[in-house]
Amino acid sequence: MIYPIVAYGDPVLREKCKPVENSEELQAIIENMWETMQAAHGVGLAAPQIGKAIRVFVVDTSGFVEEGEQDPEGLGDFRQVFINAQIEDSSEEEFAFNEGCLSIPEVRGDVDRPEEITIRYRDAEWNEHVETFNGLKGRVIQHEYDHIEGKLFTDYLSPLRKNMLKKRLGNISAGKINVGYRMRFPKAKRWES
Numbered sequence: 001m002i003y004p005i006v007a008y009g010d011p012v013l014r015e016k017c018k019p020v021e022n023s024e025e026l027q028a029i030i031e032n033m034w035e036t037m038q039a040a041h042g043v044g045l046a047a048p049q050i051g052k053a054i055r056v057f058v059v060d061t062s063g064f065v066e067e068g069e070q071d072p073e074g075l076g077d078f079r080q081v082f083i084n085a086q087i088e089d090s091s092e093e094e095f096a097f098n099e100g101c102l103s104i105p106e107v108r109g110d111v112d113r114p115e116e117i118t119i120r121y122r123d124a125e126w127n128e129h130v131e132t133f134n135g136l137k138g139r140v141i142q143h144e145y146d147h148i149e150g151k152l153f154t155d156y157l158s159p160l161r162k163n164m165l166k167k168r169l170g171n172i173s174a175g176k177i178n179v180g181y182r183m184r185f186p187k188a189k190r191w192e193s
């Protein structure tokens with residue numbers, strides 16, 4: 001089942017998500033998240049983006065690699081579920097990258113994030129992992145992790161940039177946007193900075 005993507009302004013995107021137990025329902029949600037992310041041509045999707053305040057996100061970085069292109073970071077075959085994730089460590093070194101988000105379509109901005117993170121999580125088979133990621137893998141994981149912490153990439157933008165985006169963000173909240181995937185817009189329109 002393809003869920004509609006929750007749009008900017010919906011309160012669920014600002015909730016700190018709760019841990020989840022393994023269940024058939026969780027496995028069904030994960031499968032639907034994969035389907036939803038692929039239908040929207042995303043590289044990551046967190047549960048709040050489908051209206052569920054649980055600590056689950058999926059990442060598929062194959063979209064960063066063109067067919068026939070070299071793939072030194074191994075992005076083309078990186079596809080992972082992160083359940084009840086906790087970032088345990090991050091590097092002091094940061095790098096900027098121009099980010100976007102399925103919940104905030106047609107808005108992009110440069111965000112500084114740590115070059116490397118160490119994260120503890122469970123996979124879809126409920127195996128626990130503690131792994132270190134860097135580069136674009138680490139970047140996408142941090143972006144999706146922020147979602148389960150109630151943060152958005154726009155939170156990292158300068159006040160001037162946020163002010164410049166205010167009207168566009170308001171239009172997204174109000175449903176005045178046309179994208180190539182289903183979206184769910186907030187019932188009560190509200191502005192966030």
